[in-house]
Amino acid sequence: MENSLEFAQQLDRTDPLQSFRKRFYIPERNGKPLIYFCGNSLGLQPQTARLALDQELVIWQQHGVEGWFEGENPWLSIHQRCKKPLAQIAGANPSEVCPMNNLTVNLHLLLTSFYQPTPNRSRILTIGGDFPSDQYALESHIRNRGLNPDETLLEVFPRPNEHTWRTEDILTAIEQHQNSLALVLMSGLHYYTGQVFDMAAIAQKAHEIGVPVGFDLAHAVGNVPLKLHDWGVDFAFWCSYKYLNSGPGGVSGVFIHEKHHGSNLPRLAGWWGYDEARRFEMTKGFVPMPGADGWQLSTPPVLAMAVHEAALAITAEAGMEELRRKSELLTGFLADGLQETATVEIITPPNTAERGCQLSLRIKTGGKTVFNHLTGQGIIGDWREPDCIRLAPVPLYNTFEEVWRVGQAFADFTS
Incomplete structure (x- = not known):
């Protein structure tokens, strides 16, 4: 150049x-x-965001609670309207993605399902110096299972005098500790260095030893091409306020591979994850929605979801x-x-x-x-x-x- x-x-x-x-x-x-080079922290406001908000405010104003059921786009299905563009961006099937909650909430939900330690295999492999929120979540789940994070959390660091990780070092660590690993969980793109990890290779290596693998995609989604379904990634989670431009504190999202949709994985249940056709029967006994939707907890934040939908449309259109x-x-x-x-x-x-x-x-x-x-x-x-x-x-x-x-x-x- x-x-x-x-x-x-x-x-x-x-x-x-x-x-x-x-x-x-x-x-x-x-x-x-200004020359705004900070989309890695907070993306800019789409000009369609205000219109999207205004439309939902008008529905609230004119319909009140009936906004959940009335009109061309009732709130009851608002999360569904985000699934197609999210799937396109994440390299997934629509049934495998769902916008919901915030990033660390989703991490806790997914750890509940996918971190299942046994007496012989309890360790979690991650990268050293990953985003602090992820580290705190991992530590809390390890402690809540009666384990010691200092012994259970296995961190892979860059080599001396190097700033970034070598893929072979991560793969070697997975293989060396295969008899004690219960989970591989790490960022797909490192927040500090900007390094993109070879998620396909890491997922393949983890599956070779029979261990589930998940990725924090906060800095990757909408930034780099993803093929979560094809890579066989078990689960992933992200925020939407960076490269997806969905506003400060915008709604998060999850990916759960379809191979787990019919499983009996443990989960923390909430009524919005309950079978939609029977949700308002208010009965005991959790019956989950099919796919990633079954991990939802609470009523979606409609105003935040409206901005999210508008922003996703731009990224999906650009490709x-x-x-x-x-x-x-x-x-x-x-x-x-x-x-x-x-x-x-x-x-x-x-x-x-x-x-x-x-x-x-x-x-x-x-x-x-x-x-x-x-x-x-x-x-x-x-x-x-x-x-x-x-x-x-x-x-x-x-x-x-x-x-x-x-x-x-x-x-x-x-x-």
């Missing part, structure tokens, strides 16, 4: 996704649009293949623009197959000063202690010209 404004503008003119930027509100400061193609170009252009900046070390893998939208930059000296400089220049990324700036040019709404300007801001500061 040519590191010039003219080349960046040419890429924007020929970008097949260029029109999607107009579907989002771009944050401004003093009347000027993960086109989004991925542009994402690789954006991160490649950004990496090229930063390669001569001596104070910056990109710790995200250089191989595009091992990264998504995010580049994590280790700032060797004065990291917070660099970050504050970028913010002052209208560039919004995020800071992670002790020395990391995360930047995520998102293909739905970021441009190549913005990427070039970020590179120039680094060059200007360090020259």
